């Protein structure tokens with residue numbers, strides 16, 4: 027049996043920009059097992075959203091130019107699917123939770139009606155049966171007084187409640203894969219934790235595969251099984267969450283971890299990554315991270331390191347990987 031829910035191979039996305047091009051995603055591979063939560067982490071502009079939109083086939087072409095060798099969901103090849111066929115899949119087999127619930131929801135329709143529509147679109151049932159399921163879905167994500175709240179419009183709910191509504195919508199038809207792009211960054215820290223708990227509980231309970239996109243490693247610490255670290259359109263490290271947090275191999279990952287406050291860290295020794303991500307039209311020669319890397323050598327400024335397998339779960343793109351302890 028194939029345990030892979032998503033198999034993405036060699037995804038490339040470019041955008042024309044005036045005289046030049048923006049190379050947003052440069053040939054990434056991504057595997058998500060059935061029931062697994064995979065996190066895609068990296069700073070702003072590294073290509074996380076473009077990757078997720080490409081998987082959902084929601085990028086407008088043009089302007090985007092997309093190339094992909096394989097885009098398989100549960101062994102079904104989607105890369106040549108028409109818009110109509112993709113529309114059928116979205117919401118039913120594949121769904122997405124966006125960062126901004128206010129734009130993801132229809133402002134002039136009650137939230138109950140919006141969830142009812144999902145059930146009605148994908149199943150043969152009566153309106154009252156759909157509403158019964160809607161109320162249950164709202165209860166499951168912790169919306170209090172779900173029956174009456176179903177009659178609220180989006181603006182009548184708090185940000186945290188709206189995000190719960192999006193989670194209820196994403197799970198409504200029990201999709202095979204859910205992509206959550208920064209699902210809680212617009213919320214206060216305490217509300218963020220509550221909403222992430224709801225998402226994590228739902229994912230585990232229903233054994234759905236989840237691609238969690240975030241720039242915040244503390245979100246990953248609580249939820250992900252496997253983590254992919256992305257930098258400037260490329261994957262620079264892949265590891266199980268545990269390995270990544272205890273022994274990061276890529277200097278960029280080390281830097282990202284340095285900016286996560288750890289309770290166990292008595293000395294509060296922060297490693298900071300200087301400067302910022304290169305502009306996508308002016309990426310440096312060699313390893314894209316080398317101008318910011320404290321371990322960089324001449325080789326790093328000349329050649330792009332390949333993504334190398336360290337063991338069956340770990341990959342790193344670096345000429346001088348850290349914490350290898352005799353491996354490699």
Ligand SMILES: Nc1ncnc2c1ncn2[C@@H]1O[C@H](COP(=O)(O)OP(=O)(O)OP(=O)(O)O)[C@@H](O)[C@H]1O
Pocket residue numbers: 041048050068069070071072073074075076077089241306
């Ligand atoms: N429609 C577009 N036209 C041109 N360039 C685009 C377009 N959409 C995205 N890009 C560029 O592609 C790159 C990757 O963008 P993307 O939105 O995927 O970043 P991200 O990692 O999701 O960042 P953030 O954390 O800020 O959401 C950026 O340089 C962005 O400017």
Ligand SMILES: [Mg+2]
Pocket residue numbers: 074075076207
């Ligand atoms: Mg984004």
